[in-house]
Amino acid sequence: MSPGTLARLAVAGNRTDLARMVLTALSAALATLVVLAALTVLAIEKPPGPEGTQSEQYTNALLREPGLRGGTAFALLLLTIPVLALAGQCARLGAPARDRRLAALRLAGATPGQVTRLAALETGLASLLGALAGLAGYLVGRTLLHRPDGDGRLALPTDVLPAVPALAVVVLALPAIAALATAVMLRGVTTTPLGVVRRAGRTGAPRPWPALLVGLGVLAAALFEPVRESLGPALDAWLALVVLVVAISAVLGVVLGTGTISYLVGRLLHRYASSPARLLAARRLTDDPWAGSRTFAALLAALVFGAGAAAFRAWFQLRDQLEREQNQVAGFADFQPDSFYLRTMDLVDLAVALAVTVAAAGLIVMVVEGISTRRRAYAALVATGVPRTTIGTSILWQVLAPVVPAVLSALGAGYVIGRMLMGDIASGGRTEEVCRASAELCQDPVARQNYVEFVQVDQVVSAPGVPLGQLALLGGGAVVAVLATVGVGLLFLRSNTAVEELRAT
């Protein structure tokens, strides 16, 4: 096939194909924007001057402090994970129609390799368009948002631009990666002239080894503080890498563990299912337990990070509170600790909320796809008198039964690791200056001298409490998001179970 023919066939298709390509392009645009934002933050020059000099041209502390920019860029890059997961899920949208088209091509004489290249090209082209749109949006956005305030300071780093080669690499690499991923995903699929055969899923029960990964993450997190104490600050950079590995292994463990959870829940449901809805859900769960891992990966990853952030926040809050108490004892009544870290945690929470939202959008795609691939069997059930609510209930069971334990394990793993990384807070253990007088007198530097005493304060080790409220909010929010997306997905059930689906082809 000539490249021209290949390209033309790659973009030929019906409305679902168009929807898939638009969604793919949109996620590519989103991913491009996020990556470019991260690059921009990294492009801010370190201000001249001694260590600790801030970049005064910005209003936001995250941008002013050179030391924080790496973390900000990293958080932005983390956001690309759910966006890319969304892109991957979009690739499955309308797959039956595309499968038919690919099969027809095979029937017309295309080789399996050509068919794979075609599908990869489709994704690649759509992503390239999206990436270009993302770049355009970025360039337009940075001019529109370039609004210095009265002091000439900026809210966003609209005054720097990443190096042009870096921009080019992003715009070209993203589509290339997307196309490559499509080709890899299609390796499990054989397009024969008579239709598409998916290689049978892994057989047998998933092993419980993902729990080991989570355990490993927790262990590494537990050893973090002692190791840091003994090694000193010299190795901090390496320890940051360890934290990253810990986090990733925990996320992997939770995501893969969802396969195990799905399988076990399916087995349980099957044993006790008396209603057809639960029976259907149970069979589907044990049949393809990894579907849960695929579906919820982005959501669970967001929750692990969210729960870790909740542990961090609890730690910072406790430290602030202890500081306030000590200052009160010392007579500095109106002392306000710098809650810079708490504000940073607000940003992290925002990122987590965004990630959950994007993940939920991906979930809609998955639910709709699951319904549309089974539409003939569903339509036949409806024709034989099975109420649509029964089918809807089975889908609800199928999604919710594994998601609740999976969300709990994600929150648990994320929280425990975050808690371990931060450790306890030791306060006191030194001589404190205590002012025994009214606040007014204590504030006055001269008068104060007459009332101060020096008191030996015993060291107290305080442990931050479990931020149950925030964890519940995260878990509840995630489950509600899942419920909402399933609800939206079920709207498609009616059109997908119409009698038309039964017309002999």
Added chain:
Amino acid sequence: MTQLHARGLVKSYGPTPALRGLTLDIAEGEIVAVTGPSGCGKSTLLHCLAGILRPDAGEVTWRGHRIDTWSEAARSRLRRTEFGVLFQFGHLVAELTGAENVALPLLLAGTGRRAARTAALNWLDRLGVAELADVRPGEMSGGQQQRCAIARALVTEPRVLFADEPTGALDTVTGEQLLTHLVRLAGEQRTAVVLVTHEPRIAAYADREIVMRDGVIDHTGLGLDAPLAGGLR
């Protein structure tokens, strides 16, 4: 005795007319073949009779009750209890085993799991495919899937079985074996059968043959004994 009665059925899909004033009676235990060229409205007729589609005009009565005016839920219940439906492809649920697929309508009706499984095994056995009880549809041949589908359609002992080209995807020998089973089992429990097909050979299994053309009945024959009708044979 007439059980199912359709009068003056009209149904169009947008500008395309599918039924144009068709009248038909189905008696208890009667086996009726509906034949005719492709696109003449056979499937549409079947769907209207079974309460899957609502006709634009005309009426369908079941034992004296007008069912075409019933709600979707009420018609669903009727299909679940009194009717059975069978299509060209089995449309079994891919994730359920043969026995579970057959047991599904019973479970919906509230039968306990054990009783439903026993009944399902019994029906698979009667159709000569007891060995499919724990096999998934994906591992069955087309004929085996269709036998499971027949078991699923008959397990509730419906009063009428609607079959839309049930052998359309099978080879002649398999198709005929299947129909022999279908007709025998339906006869044993006096289930009426409305059998849509475009193969005149298959119509020979019926008590009565209805030949459709352009949305109406062209003429009626009498199954095996009927004279060679309308150039179709």
